[in-house]
Amino acid sequence: MIILKKKQKKSWEIYPIGSPKGALNTKRTPEFIGTLKFKETSKGLSINKFIAKYPNDEDKLLPPGEAMKLLKTQVVFLASKDEEIENFLKSHGIKTRFTKICSHCTYEGNITIINSKFSYDYHNQLICKVCAEDTIKRELKLQGYDKKSYKNFKKILNKTGSLNEVLKIIDHKFDPLSNPNLTLFDEIKVKKTKIPKIPIFRLKIPKKV
Ligand SMILES: [Zn+2]
Structure with missing residues (x-):
């Protein structure tokens, strides 16, 4: 599956994170972190640049067609709502789904899909x-x-x-x-015991007192 996260205007991060099965609430390290740079054409958006950053490697410039291949063959989830990219995906017959991802995991270059629960x-x-x-x-x-x-x-x-x-x-x-x-983790109820009234002469008080 692919996660698309908006970076800035007309620039999106693309994370290939493997099978959607069991992805919920599980930290995934993407194969690479890609950047898609879009340009405006007369027919709408088009991918201008596709840069992939592999772990412990330099940035690699890949042909935009490779990004299109990924988007068309995998399940695509958007982590941000954006009409422009939704229209772009739609125009290429790519179904748009939305998901929430953990912000902290994303800072570290990982993806954890989260739900409201x-x-x-x-x-x-x-x-x-x-x-x-x-x-x-x-x-x-x-x-x-x-x-x-x-x-x-x-x-x-x-x-x-x-x-x-x-x-x-x-x-x-x-x-x-x-x-x-x-x-409060636990509470112990206090029992109220009634003490009956007793006339003082019935109490066995020593005479000295
Ligand atoms: Zn996290």
């Missing part, structure tokens, strides 16, 4: 579960927490589905007592 908002970016957990670990270390506390914070992440809530709790300024819904 396992994606976390972090500084207005969507990240995958592994990156959310790594963020918690990093923050705990930074704030000097014991490593063992990670387990509890992971539980809160699973419970709330919100990385920001977890980070708020890790932050020392957070008051756990005013947010019992996030920090």
Whole structure:
């Protein structure tokens, strides 16, 4: 499968990441990271340049036809909505599908496809579960927490589905007592026992007292 991610106007990144099977929530390292540079023609967009960057290798300039071959033979997913590229794909009979990808993984040149169930908002970016957990670990270390506390914070992440809530709790300024819904793991009910009234003469109080 191919992931297309907008870089800038008329420039897209292309990531070939293998079979779509099992790709959800799994980090994939692409075969190469390509850049497609488009140009405007009288018939709409056309690929002007196709540059492929292989791991530990220099950039390779490939014929635009190679990119077209990839797009036509693989399942193509767009990571950004864009009418221009959608029309371009459509005009070449390529079906457009959309997907969300983890921003953190993409910075490192990897692709993790995420869905709404396992994606976390972090500084207005969507990240995958592994990156959310790594963020918690990093923050705990930074704030000097014991490593063992990670387990509890992971539980809160699973419970709330919100990385920001977890980070708020890790932050020392957070008051756990005013947010019992996030920090309370268990509650022991206190039984109220009634103590009957007894006349004082019936109490066996020593005479001295
Ligand atoms: Zn990630």
